Amino acid sequence: MSRPGIARLISLYRYFAFNVPALITAVSLALLLGIAAVHLWLLSAGYSLPAYFRAYLALLAAGALLAAVGIGARWVTGAREGSGVSRRGGHMAWALGSLASLASIGMYLASRTLGLPGLDVLTGRWDYPLGTFSMILAGLFVALHFSVLTGLNVAAPDRRGWRD
Amino acid sequence: MQQLNFPVWLRVEHWVNVLFLTLLLRSGVEILATHPKLYWRNDSHPGTEWARFTRKTMPASRLYDTLDEEESYSSLVSLPGHKQLGMGRHWHFISVIGWILTGITYYALLFATGQWHRYIPYDWSLFSTAWQDVLTYLSFELPPLLPGQPLDAVQKLAYAVVIFLLAPFLIFTGAAQSPAIEARFPWYVRLWGGRQAARSLHSLGLLAFLAFIAVHLIMIGWWGWPELNALMIFGHVQDLNWAIGASLAILAGIALLHVAATVVSLRRPRTVQRALGAVVTAARRVLLRPLESRQHYPRRAVSVEHRVNGKPPCSLRYKAMAVHGFVDWRLHVGGLVERPMAFSLQDLRELGRPSTQRVLHNCVQGWSSVGEWGGVPLRTVLDLVGPLPGARFLCFMTMQDTGRDEPSAEGAGRFYEVIDLSLAQHPQCLLAYDMNGGPLPIKYGAPLRLRLETQVGFKMAKWIESIEVVSDYSAIGEGMGGWREDNVFYDKDVEV
Numbered sequence: 001m002s003r004p005g006i007a008r009l010i011s012l013y014r015y016f017a018f019n020v021p022a023l024i025t026a027v028s029l030a031l032l033l034g035i036a037a038v039h040l041w042l043l044s045a046g047y048s049l050p051a052y053f054r055a056y057l058a059l060l061a062a063g064a065l066l067a068a069v070g071i072g073a074r075w076v077t078g079a080r081e082g083s084g085v086s087r088r089g090g091h092m093a094w095a096l097g098s099l100a101s102l103a104s105i106g107m108y109l110a111s112r113t114l115g116l117p118g119l120d121v122l123t124g125r126w127d128y129p130l131g132t133f134s135m136i137l138a139g140l141f142v143a144l145h146f147s148v149l150t151g152l153n154v155a156a157p158d159r160r161g162w163r164d
Numbered sequence: 165m166q167q168l169n170f171p172v173w174l175r176v177e178h179w180v181n182v183l184f185l186t187l188l189l190r191s192g193v194e195i196l197a198t199h200p201k202l203y204w205r206n207d208s209h210p211g212t213e214w215a216r217f218t219r220k221t222m223p224a225s226r227l228y229d230t231l232d233e234e235e236s237y238s239s240l241v242s243l244p245g246h247k248q249l250g251m252g253r254h255w256h257f258i259s260v261i262g263w264i265l266t267g268i269t270y271y272a273l274l275f276a277t278g279q280w281h282r283y284i285p286y287d288w289s290l291f292s293t294a295w296q297d298v299l300t301y302l303s304f305e306l307p308p309l310l311p312g313q314p315l316d317a318v319q320k321l322a323y324a325v326v327i328f329l330l331a332p333f334l335i336f337t338g339a340a341q342s343p344a345i346e347a348r349f350p351w352y353v354r355l356w357g358g359r360q361a362a363r364s365l366h367s368l369g370l371l372a373f374l375a376f377i378a379v380h381l382i383m384i385g386w387w388g389w390p391e392l393n394a395l396m397i398f399g400h401v402q403d404l405n406w407a408i409g410a411s412l413a414i415l416a417g418i419a420l421l422h423v424a425a426t427v428v429s430l431r432r433p434r435t436v437q438r439a440l441g442a443v444v445t446a447a448r449r450v451l452l453r454p455l456e457s458r459q460h461y462p463r464r465a466v467s468v469e470h471r472v473n474g475k476p477p478c479s480l481r482y483k484a485m486a487v488h489g490f491v492d493w494r495l496h497v498g499g500l501v502e503r504p505m506a507f508s509l510q511d512l513r514e515l516g517r518p519s520t521q522r523v524l525h526n527c528v529q530g531w532s533s534v535g536e537w538g539g540v541p542l543r544t545v546l547d548l549v550g551p552l553p554g555a556r557f558l559c560f561m562t563m564q565d566t567g568r569d570e571p572s573a574e575g576a577g578r579f580y581e582v583i584d585l586s587l588a589q590h591p592q593c594l595l596a597y598d599m600n601g602g603p604l605p606i607k608y609g610a611p612l613r614l615r616l617e618t619q620v621g622f623k624m625a626k627w628i629e630s631i632e633v634v635s636d637y638s639a640i641g642e643g644m645g646g647w648r649e650d651n652v653f654y655d656k657d658v659e660v
Contacts, residue, residue, distance in 0.1 A: 014219050015200075015217050015218065015219060015235075016215075016216075016217060017215070017216050017217075018214065018215045018216075019213065019214050019215070019216075020214055020215075126303070126304045127303035127304065127305060128303065129298075129299040129300075129302035129303050132302040132303070132304070133302055160211075162210070162211040162212075162213065162216075163210065163211050163224060164210050164211065164221055164222030164223075164224070164228075164233075
């Protein structure tokens with residue numbers, strides 16, 4: 001395919017723009033809370049896990065929760081200029097959410113393919129619904145964040161400035 | 165895998181359904197392209213859309229109209245593509261007719277033959293089984309089929325939702341966008357949250373169908389494309405290579421029909437307009453023509469701003485008349501009448517106290533608004549001139565020259581529209597000279613426009629200067645019943 005063709009294909013996303021910031025933000029919060037809940041449940045389920053993995057689960061859940069708090073706080077307080085969580089703070093919360101999501105996907109895939117120290121039993125074990133579910137949540141959050149970054153969606157408290 | 169032995173009628177209907185559904189999806193995208201914005205509120209107020217599928221931004225410093233907002237999509241996603249709303253509407257409506265007839269036959273046979281057991285859940289335990297199936301799928305494994313049935317529990321629920329909820333949902337939300345239905349049953353539009361909510365829900369239904377098709381195809385691939393296609397083509401599992409070949413041949417056949425529909429629509433639109441329009445018009449006349457407008461929207465529902473569709477005449481003559489408050493303007497009513505007459509704006513006002521109506525306006529592009537219109541009932545004017553025997557149609561000639569006034573339009577020439585004489589007897593069929601309590605603004609058709617609430621907006625000619633009562637319209641313009649019918653290939657009768 002020629003370069004202009006590729007450029008046209010990539011620019012297709014510009015044909016789509018949505019103005020549902022509350023919905024997008026609420027869904028992002030639900031996804032992050034879901035990711036956190038899954039990892040906290042794993043932590044408390046009584047599995048025999050290596051210490052580093054327990055730390056990873058705790059860190060990931062904390063990261064997802066912190067991102068959710070940041071996005072939520074930006075939504076609630078950010079509409080008033082000069083107060084509450086700044087726009088930059090909101091961006092950092094979304095980025096933290098994506099970081100946690102990508103980490104959870106990466107760690108899950110690594111544990112099923114390469115294997116993790118002390119967790120060899122997980123290698124090849126794709127038959128774990130909670131793991132697949134967690135990957136879906138994380139994948140959706142990353143996709144949602146990508147849509148916000150590209151301008152396909154906007155996150156609260158931002159709104160479109162459409163006038164036409 | 166157990167043999168399903170799909171009956172012949174079900175197998176035939178499945179593939180016919182694929183054809184109609186794909187035609188509906190592509191033609192639906194074509195219709196969306198003409199006003200690629202979705203709203204929740206009836207007024208379609210600029211900037212309030214929740215979704216837009218366009219890269220265009222409209223100028224703030226000069227008058228633009230909704231024709232400027234149209235998008236031209238590729239034929240890959242729309243039928244026929246390239247900004248052909250008239251063709252898209254023909255294909256959508258003919259496919260709707262075909263799809264509904266297929267669906268009615270399907271429902272009837274489903275219940276007559278006992279095949280409904282296949283899809284309708286009648287045991288609460290199905291839901292817990294479906295949950296187990298979801299967990300099994302999340303484990304990247306296939307769940308067991310229901311005992312004696314061809315589907316697993318979650319598939320059965322999914323098919324039930326699509327067949328008995330999603331398909332009717334799309335038909336009902338589509339019907340809620342018909343001006344005739346909206347005009348006769350305003351409560352029905354309110355049921356869906358309004359005209360634009362119905363349009364948004366209809367579009368979301370389209371997305372849901374796309375999602376279903378994607379999951380359906382993934383599931384077929386996962387469970388076994390050759391076996392399942394053998395069952396859906398031959399009725400039983402036999403020669404799998406033949407099954408793969410036959411399934412690909414059927415899909416190629418459907419794709420070829422799409423290509424043919426696209427090519428003929430782009431190259432010979434008049435042929436498509438005549439052929440499909442004959443069928444669709446017949447259905448409209450039977451189902452929708454008897455409906456008469458009974459709208460009385462409350463004053464608070466009147467839209468603050470109405471979109472502009474069509475640019476006003478920019479001739480010196482029109483401008484001079486406008487500057488002088490249209491005192492020199494005359495409405496000439498002639499043709500097959502006993503007493504040809506000319507009316508000034510004052511004459512029309514003196515025909516009686518203005519009739520007013522607060523009604524929903526439906527543009528053919530999909531946007532809407534609520535306005536209060538005041539004027540004289542068309543039948544009052546016709547009673548004065550006295551149509552002669554043989555009179556069947558009214559031709560509204562306007563002062564707009566589309567080639568001069570409307571650079572975005574697909575054609576040139578004086579704008580006119582033809583309606584059946586019988587429509588003039590409809591209540592709320594008005595020659596409007598007032599809008600929202602004041603004189604009709606220029607951009608909405610001053611000094612006089614037609615209001616015909618059971619029809620789509622383009623039939624309501626603006627900037628009218630004469631009405632010809634005729635027995636036939638085949639010699640007017642291209643003979644299709646209006647400027648848009650001639651140039652954009654719409655149907656003459658547009659109750660939907």
